[in-house]
Amino acid sequence: MLVVEDEPVINQAVADRLVAEGYTVVRAYDGPGAVAAFEEHAPDLVVLDVMLPGFDGHEVCRRIQAQRPVPVLMLTARDAEEDVLVGLGVGADDYLTKPFRMRELVARIGVLLRRVERAEALASTPAATTEVGDLRIDGAARRVWAGGEEQHLTPTEFDLLACLAAAPGAVLTQERLYAEVWGWPGASGTRTVDSHVKALRAKIGADRVRTVHGVGYALEAVSS
Template sequence: MTSRTAARTALVVEDERTINDALAQRLRAEGYTVEQAFDGPSAVDLAARVSPDVVLLDVMLPGFDGLEVCRRIQAARPVPVLMLTARDDEADLLVGLGVGADDYLTKPFSMREVVARVSALLRRVERAAALADERPAVIRVGSLSLDPGTRRTTVGDAAVHLTPTEFDLLLCLAREAGQVLSRERLLREVWDWGDAWGSASATRTVDSHVKALRSKVGAERIRTVHGVGYALEEVG
């Protein structure tokens, strides 16, 4: 356990107390400081007070739902959000990604997977901060531009709002534009997952984020190679 991990604060938002307590207990065992909320309004208030480093957020909540919680938290301050959902419905997942969630888990899930996802989210935040200090060059693929330092994306003259995960995914594809990157490689480089994550859940994670990304930068820019992965194409 590192002092860096010990300094991290996780906010767990789940109305089922047994699940909330189990998540909190496991995260505390991993060295996190944990705050707990059980409904939408208290989650937003608590996030404003404690400024968590990561949020684990159930979709179905009393007061108002997790999607509204995510919107309000992200509007106040960007923070990585792991959505927890009982429904494995792509439309719901895309809505969650669209309001600023970085990743999602479908119930039931293992505590080991929760910890791994949270750790991966926080490592990506650290990498993004380090990259900003390096002031890397802007990457252009056709009319699409990505600035890794400021994490800004434009298509032509129009700014495109991407979640942190969407930006990392697009950046990974842009660095090797025209080349097909496998889902496994994307999972390793974007999500920080190892080979142990070769599951249907992992595949859905990549595919759902690609679908959300296409809706923002244009479907024609990201080519699917069935059974393999994705490639970013140059579009004027």
């Protein structure tokens, strides 16, 4: 696992906690160092701060995702919607706003790693292709086409879409999405689902995911 954080105290604290949880940890403190460490150690997951010397976490995320898809949990001091969407747009799977609790960090990492394991298991077995209008979802290959054009989704975006596609037209509550996609039963008071839905809409089309205010979201059949 790679931890990228320019504040030495935070970097050390995160690394110590992850080592205590049984993970092998490599650390970096700036953008170029993060990319170099990723290339050398091929980590299974990256904990990545946004504000870094050299070049920022968004650029780090772009570069490492171009080499090899990997779960990325971004750490940000700002929770403005635009900042979150930029991170999700360059390939981050999740984000935490500083200050954060180590317990939550560990829980989020566990969810991301379990999602990777689940994806690998599905890829090794036949899975039906789901079609909703002109949206086609290949569950085994984890590939998505909208209007005939392939869209590159992050693992979290794919799982969110697959969850919605399992019941086309039905409204899934935010609580259900948190439980099934993120593994957070009973979660509330966070904009994680909203942010990921907006990132997903930017890729597959805004009209495909319907918002039911105060309830949740539904995937709608759209034809180009």
